[in-house]
Amino acid sequence: MRANRNQWLATRDTGIGASDIAAVLGISPRDSPFSYYWRRQLGTAVEQTEAMEWGLRHERTIADKFAENHPEYVVKPGGLYRHPEHRWMLATPDLLLHSVNPDHTDALAQIKTTRSWDGWGDPGTN
Incomplete structure (x- = not known):
């Protein structure tokens, strides 16, 4: 897993995400x-901090719970994507969300964890 992460980081360093x-x-x-x-x-x-490490460790669990709570999407792992014309432009979504309803839009998800609520605003304001 570490080798894959190092390769991913090296590829990410070839552009701006x-x-x-x-x-x-x-x-x-x-x-x-x-x-x-x-x-x-x-x-x-x-340098990866302990908080960053724990965020990565919990990412799959959070993704699984999101998929369980949102049956309106087929949830697939994200990856590293490069714009076909602007090669410096990168995107690294954590999840690809494909709507099961053809009238709704597909989406991307970025998983974040926090150890405190500071800076996240009041509940219901996002």
């Missing part, structure tokens, strides 16, 4: 365009 774009635009609370640029130039990876 959703995790990067806030830093590129200067709106990230954790990263600046300058630090992002130099991290990419030097080839230094973001």
Whole structure:
């Protein structure tokens, strides 16, 4: 599993994805365009924290529960996708959601876990 993750991270480093774009635009609370640029130039990876590790460990369980709670979708694992024309543009959704109702739109899902409610807003406001 670790080898696959390292290969995925190396491929992700060949473009700009959703995790990067806030830093590129200067709106990230954790990263600046300058630090992002130099991290990419030097080839230094973001060190995985314990919280990040636990988030990855729980991802499959959360995806399974989402699928159980949403029978209106056929839930499939996501992956790493590259725009056919703008090769620098990447997307790495966690899940692909195919609607069983042809009148509804397919969707993507990104799974996130948190250890606190800080910064997530009041219930029902999202």
